[in-house]
Amino acid sequence: MMLATGQNNFRRRAFTLVELILVLALLVIVTSLAAPALSNFVRGRALDSEARRLAALMHAGQSRAVSEGATMVLWVDEKQGAYGLQAETSGPDGDAKAENLNLDSTLQIAVVSGSAETPPTFQNLPAVKFTADGTVDENSPQTLKLTDSAGFSRWLVLGKTRLGYEIRDTEK
Numbered sequence: 001m002m003l004a005t006g007q008n009n010f011r012r013r014a015f016t017l018v019e020l021i022l023v024l025a026l027l028v029i030v031t032s033l034a035a036p037a038l039s040n041f042v043r044g045r046a047l048d049s050e051a052r053r054l055a056a057l058m059h060a061g062q063s064r065a066v067s068e069g070a071t072m073v074l075w076v077d078e079k080q081g082a083y084g085l086q087a088e089t090s091g092p093d094g095d096a097k098a099e100n101l102n103l104d105s106t107l108q109i110a111v112v113s114g115s116a117e118t119p120p121t122f123q124n125l126p127a128v129k130f131t132a133d134g135t136v137d138e139n140s141p142q143t144l145k146l147t148d149s150a151g152f153s154r155w156l157v158l159g160k161t162r163l164g165y166e167i168r169d170t171e172k
Contacts, residue, residue: 046104051146051154051167054083054109057099058128058156058165061085064097065130071137073120074128076111076144083109088122088129103146112143128165136162 061072064087071088086098103109111126113119119141120127128144129137136158144156144165156165 046106047146047148047152047154050104050107051156053101054144054146054156055165055167057083057085057101058130060099061128061130062134062164065132066134069132071132072130073122074130075122075125076109076127077125078109078111081105081107081109106149108147110145110147111141112145113141134163136164138162 058074061074064070064085065072068087072085073088074083074085076083081103082100083103084098084100086095111119113126118139120129120137120139126141128140131137140158142158145153146156147153155168155170157168158165
């Protein structure tokens with residue numbers, strides 16, 4: 001008699017196959033709803049990370065220009081998806097502190113010139129020039145645009161004081 005009661009208690013505490021299937025179905029539904037949001041999060045992280053890396057390189061260019069008393073150039077190769085920083089005039093051995101960076105493969109970079117003047121170039125590439133007083137050259141591009149494969153963009157826009165660029169979600 002005791003044995004039968006113990007088996008009934010066991011059956012009451014165990015999950016049925018239908019209950020397990022319902023729980024798994026709910027997990028599949030929740031996962032399918034969360035997956036697109038997660039992929040947007042990951043994609044946005046690459047775009048934001050690259051924008052911050054480019055802004056940091058610009059800040060480093062300004063700092064080098066002031067500390068070395070020389071013009072620094074941040075060049076942008078839109079076709080190759082690369083950018084870098086180096087001294088405008090370097091010695092016979094080149095610039096030992098030059099930095100060359102490549103974009104993430106899902107991103108593109110574009111230089112948007114805001115002035116009527118032709119933007120400065122460096123080795124036939126558009127460039128941002130940082131002068132020895134730490135300001136951005138007046139002919140340098142107003143905006144650099146980073147775009148991911150889904151069409152989302154971040155803009156690095158020159159501030160009104162010409163002391164540097166700031167990251168924005170929109171061009172204005």
